[in-house]
Amino acid sequence: MAVQASGLSKQTVSGWFSQKHPRVPKNPDDLWKLVSIYSSWANERARRPYWEKLLECANAAIIAATPSKALDQRVRDWTDPFALEVHRSISSRERQFDLPSLPAYVRRPHDGLLEDAALEAANGASRISILLGESSTGKTRACWEVLQKIPDSWNLWHPISPSHAEALAVVIDKGIPPRTVLWLNETQLYLDTPASSLGERVAAGLRELLRDPKAGPILILGTMWPKHWGRITRCPAAGGDDRHPQARSLLAGSDILVPSSFLREPLENLKELMKADPRLAEAYKSTKGKKARITQFLAGAPAQMERYLNGPQGARAIVDAAIDLRRFGHAPIIRESLLVEMSSAALDLDELILLGDNWVGESLEYTLTPCKGVSGPLSRVSPILDTAGSDRHYRISDYVEQVGSAARASLLPPSDFPYIVLQNVNELEQLRAIASSLADRGRIFHAAQLYLRASELGDYESGFKLADILDFAKDHVGAIEVVRRHHDAGDPGSAKKLVGYLYESGQIIEVEEICIKEIEHGDARPLVSLREFCDSYDDSATHQHIEGKVLSRKFPDLYSRICSSEDRISNYVQFAIEVSRQLKVSQDEAESLIDAEIEAMMPRLHLINGAMEEEVGELRTATERLHLLVEEGKSDIFHIETVRILQRIEDLQNSGDFAEARNLIDNGLNCGRIGLEVLDVLLSESDSSHLEESALRFGLDWEGDLIGPWALADVRHACHLALGGDE
Structure with missing residues (x-):
């Protein structure tokens, strides 16, 4: 009955409970449907974050139990450059040449720097090198070339499944053997995980791996676009969230710039090589006078752009939809159903009628058709976790995305965009990223809806963003409701924010209760946060009153009367006399009670001092980052x-x-x-x-x-x- 009520198939659910080969649910929404029904029958309140955490742990356990055969694969076993995501080159019409899969390689200055890092690794020193450049500038190809100089005894590992960051995190925990090349193409996919701290955990693990002499030598090869590098390494403004401290430290000094165009000396070398490779000759001829963007042409970028710009209306609408989703924060892999809804929203009824019933299939076929030996503007990819009847997935060409995003920068997607996202996107980091993009563009009400959706799916950070928006929009009650829901669900960081909102709304009694409860659980941050709010309103009395109760429930004014006063001895005697009279006990008994309370107070004082030191440290770091940001901004x-x-x-x-x-x-x-x-x-x-x-x-x-x-x-x-x- 529960399965029928949930709308799930019996085959799906029975697979979860199979005795021989149980399967972990792939969609958290499916699991939640069943849990909700059973919980309601049991008259219990189910907490979705708890079940999603169990699901996450189960998936991690399966990954951890899977043998990492890839770690045992020698560098020389990797004979296919395309398996390591090197771009395919344009094809040639010159049939008299027996050409290899990749054009002849033209060395440039960055190759020497990369080879130096590889040589140092081969000699026993762990190194990390991240090639930094725009789309299709030859970053991954340069890594492939230096790979040929790595000793045969080394292994290579390219982690990608079930996600880039998850795969790398699991193997870091297991232990990566020495003399391993970690191939981290598109390094941001491993370090930048907006919906969780997984990327930071990966960065910390890689830092530890690089600095541990017993773990090396290790060589980390990666690539990134400048915009991703800037987002991860840029210091946040004072008071802003610092999401990438570990990643920023990991990447510091590792960048090797790959220019978008060929300089004079490499061009002279290319002229010699193109005599034996017509692909190079065609690239040189086509880019001459256009800043010699050889690698972009070789990767088929012009043909991709031509196919996109000159395509039929339906195909252009689908590519535009992919561009808009990416520039607003969607992940690189996009489901077909989402693309179709987005592109349909951009077309009016008359246009859809003229396109015909099969316009989606025809348009997708057009965008997928290869261009001079490389993919079309879109390429089809397999879902990471394949299921029967699952949606097909696509990825837009890097170059088309980059050029298209610049061309469409001042255009908003169709007005149905936020609603389509709400209906089709359930991944927390994508919801949060798209919400942030909407807020950056002044569409705060639409951003709030996406933050609400992510919050209800268990993303505490989105809940905090929503609460800040509501508080600024003068809906203090709404802000409190959102944060209180996360606090009640067990989020350890929500108490600090809840105290601030409650104080500003005048709910002092509840503020006091939260501060007392949290310090009993070892967290003094709400009390320290309250001090900041009280100071901003010149209200030291409230903080002093609550701090006294937090430190001593028996004698709330004990701390202010004795511990924080200069004349402690006389105040102690006077306070003991008052306690003696109040409790009708002897002077000695009163002093014993006070001494016991002071002793019980000390661990709480240590907690408060520790939280204050942490707060001061964060402020100092934020100030330093602000100065650095100002300096960087002068040349940005x-x-x-x-x-x-x-x-x-x-x-x-x-x-x-x-x-x-x-x-x-x-x-x-x-x-x-x-x-x-x-x-x-x-x-x-x-x-x-x-x-x-x-x-x-x-x-x-x-x-x-x-x-x-x-x-x-x-x-x-x-x-x-x-x-x-x-x-």
Whole structure:
């Protein structure tokens, strides 16, 4: 009956309970359906985060129990460069040449740096080298070439399944043998896991591996786009979340720049090599005068772009959908159903009718058709965890994504975009990433819906983001409700935030109860956080009162009267006299009670001091990062361009051309380049100051117009409707 009520197939559920070959549920939503039904029958309250944690542990156990045969694979056993994700090259029409799968290699300056690292590893020193460059610049090919210089006795491992980070984390825990090359192509997939701390755990494990002489030698080869490198290594602003301290330390000094174009000496070498390889000759001819972007052409990028730009309407809509999903934070692998819904939303009814009934299949076939020996704008990939009847998955070409994202930077996807994401995306890190992109573009109400969805699926960090948004939108009750739900579900970090929201709403009694309960469990952070809030409101009395009760339930004013006073001896005697009278005991008995309470108080004081030191350390680190960020920003191209746009907006406002200034602001918001505070300034200077606060607190609708006040109830209702609920 439970299986029937859940809507799951008997075959699926029976597989979970098979005696011989039990299978772990692949979809947490399926598991939750069954757990919810059984819990309701048992009249018990089930907690989804608990069950998702069990599922995560079960998957990890299966991975850990699987023999890591790949770790025993010698470097020389890897004979197929495409198995290690080297881009396929363009094909040649010259049939008289018997050409290898890869064009002749043209050495460039970065090859020498990479070879130095490989030589040091071969001589016994663990090394990490990350090739940094734009799409299709030859990063992975350079790693492949240096691999040929690694001693035959070395092994190579390329972790990818069930996910890049999970696979690497498991083997780090098991232990990676010396003389191993870790092939971490697209290194951000191993280090940047927004929905969890797994990436940081991987980074910490790799750091320990590199610095442990007994574990080496190890050679880590990786590649990254500059935008991913910047996101991981950039220091957060003061007070901001630092999501990548371990990854930043791991990557420090490991970057080797791979230029987008060939310089003069490599070009001269290429001219010699192209006599025997017509592919190089075609690349040189086609890119001459265009900054010699040889590797991009060799990877078939121009043909991919031509196929995309000159394709039929349906095919362009599908590729545009993939570009928009990626630039708003979706993972590289995209389900077909999501692509179809996104592209359909971009087409009106007349266009869909003209395209015909089979437009999806025809369009996908067009985008998948190879271009000069490489994939089309899209390529089909197998799902990491294959299931019967599962959706097909696709990945957009790196180069098409990069060029298309730049071309579409100021365009928003169709207005149904946030609702389609709500209906089709359940992965926490993707929901959070897309929500962040929407917030960066001023669409705060839509971002709040995605944060709510992720929060309800068990992502505490998204819940905190939602609470901050609600609090700023003056829905203090809603912010408290969101954080309280996480606190009740057992999240250890929520008490600190809950105390702040409760204090600001005047619920002092509950603040006191939380601080007392948390310190009994060894956590003084809520009390230390309360001090900051009280100080900001010049309310030392409240903090002193609660701190006294936290330290001593018997004598709440003991700490302020004795421990924190200068004249402790006389105050101690006077306090003992008062206790003696109050409890009607002798002076000696009163002193014994006080001494016992002071002794019981000491561990709590140590906890508080430790939490305060931790807080001070975080503030000091944040200040240092802020100074570093300011210095980095002076030469950052994105920052320089943003400053130029802001200056142009200011000039237009000073000249009274508010309409053109608003156009620039709208474009900047749609790009995620500037914030709503710039719009506030414009509104205040154009006699619309009564709407100023509305823009900053509540954001814009999809068309860019100001939106009225909203609260958690409105966010929940909109999310409910998007997920198919009744009005």
